[in-house]
Amino acid sequence: MVTTIAVGGLPVAWDHPRVTPPGEILPGRRQVLRTVAVAAAAAATTTVLAGCLPGDDEPEPPDPELLLRARVADEVRALAGRYAATVERFPEARAELATLGAEHEEHARALLPRHAARALASATAGATATESRSTSPGPAPSPTPAVPSTLPAARAELAEAERAASRRRLGQLRRMPGGSPELARLLASVAACEAAHAALLSADA
Amino acid sequence: MTTAAEGAPDGVVDGVVDGVVDVLQDALAAEHAVVYGYGVAGARLAGRARERALRAYDRHRAQRDELVRVVADRGGDPVAPAASYALPHPVEDARDALALVTLLEERLAAVWADAVLELHGDLRQRAAEGLREAAVAAALWRRGSVPFPGLAERSA
Numbered sequence: 001m002v003t004t005i006a007v008g009g010l011p012v013a014w015d016h017p018r019v020t021p022p023g024e025i026l027p028g029r030r031q032v033l034r035t036v037a038v039a040a041a042a043a044a045t046t047t048v049l050a051g052c053l054p055g056d057d058e059p060e061p062p063d064p065e066l067l068l069r070a071r072v073a074d075e076v077r078a079l080a081g082r083y084a085a086t087v088e089r090f091p092e093a094r095a096e097l098a099t100l101g102a103e104h105e106e107h108a109r110a111l112l113p114r115h116a117a118r119a120l121a122s123a124t125a126g127a128t129a130t131e132s133r134s135t136s137p138g139p140a141p142s143p144t145p146a147v148p149s150t151l152p153a154a155r156a157e158l159a160e161a162e163r164a165a166s167r168r169r170l171g172q173l174r175r176m177p178g179g180s181p182e183l184a185r186l187l188a189s190v191a192a193c194e195a196a197h198a199a200l201l202s203a204d205a
Numbered sequence: 206m207t208t209a210a211e212g213a214p215d216g217v218v219d220g221v222v223d224g225v226v227d228v229l230q231d232a233l234a235a236e237h238a239v240v241y242g243y244g245v246a247g248a249r250l251a252g253r254a255r256e257r258a259l260r261a262y263d264r265h266r267a268q269r270d271e272l273v274r275v276v277a278d279r280g281g282d283p284v285a286p287a288a289s290y291a292l293p294h295p296v297e298d299a300r301d302a303l304a305l306v307t308l309l310e311e312r313l314a315a316v317w318a319d320a321v322l323e324l325h326g327d328l329r330q331r332a333a334e335g336l337r338e339a340a341v342a343a344a345l346w347r348r349g350s351v352p353f354p355g356l357a358e359r360s361a
């Protein structure tokens with residue numbers, strides 16, 4: 001049985017998420033405003049990126065938000081690399097760890113979509129390294145730390161790396177240039193995912 | 206849908222309160238619902254799961270009380286809990302209870318994620334913390350991760 005409840009005067013449908021998309025807890029006016037805000041933020045990002053496209057005789061310096069997206073994308077790829085190295089050392093943990101690592105690859109793609117990576121490469125002097133990074137889905141360029149010799153120790157180290165990454169993400173959120181709402185929301189979600197990974201790795205150890 | 210022409214937006218009292226209070230009221234309303242849900246779910250859980258649910262219940266009550274203070278400090282009239290809440294599905298056993306608390310935390314994560322979108326400064330950080338706590342709780346209840354907690358448009 002599914003009925004409707006009132007939260008703060010607003011009707012709230014507590015349907016199963018497979019029936020109703022998530023986010024229905026507070027539908028109505030505010031949801032509409034949010035959707036508009038997200039669309040506007042996405043449009044603004046496109047405009048910013050357009051300013052970095054090649055074609056101008058004097059390319060403008062990369063937008064600070066784009067640089068932040070690129071830096072965080074590098075960091076989450078480095079995390080994915082640590083998972084890959086751990087799975088290589090402990091194949092028996094692949095089922096769990098590969099899933100978590102793949103989520104960081106998703107973070108990187110969301111933070112720096114292909115068109116944004118190209119824009120950054122065009123706007124960055126000495127773009128060779130950036131170009132290769134943006135066109136190949138391989139591991140992060142930074143060296144991956146050595147994997148501990150036991151699986152529990154390796155899991156603990158991954159958990160600590162996730163915790164540190166989550167803290168770092170919230171710091172990046174606080175110091176964000178400009179204050180793009182869309183990127184802020186994405187960074188906060190990535191931070192939440194990293195903290196959840198840490199909790200899962202610690203809980204099951 | 207409410208339009209501006211129909212009167213002052215929710216939460217505005219004599220022009221003192223801005224849109225920030227609307228966002229905080231959304232979070233407070235969600236916390237009211239989550240507190241209620243944990244009360245229901247806790248009754249169907251046993252052992253360690255029940256202990257964890259009780260700790261979560263206390264944590265959400267504290268967050269609810271904090272939000273009541275923050276809304277009041279900004280001149281708003283904190284929303285009250287609903288007289289009753291209908292559940293998304295019957296909660297008759299531990300499995301139902303775990304599904305309920307997972308769903309509650311996921312929805313709370315979405316509310317805080319939207320708050321990040323609309324808030325700035327310390328309140329934005331607070332919203333990010335709220336999203337993080339809800340995402341951690343949801344992951345532990347479901348014993349699994351999702352890549353983008355709180356972001357409905359990126360959920361598979």
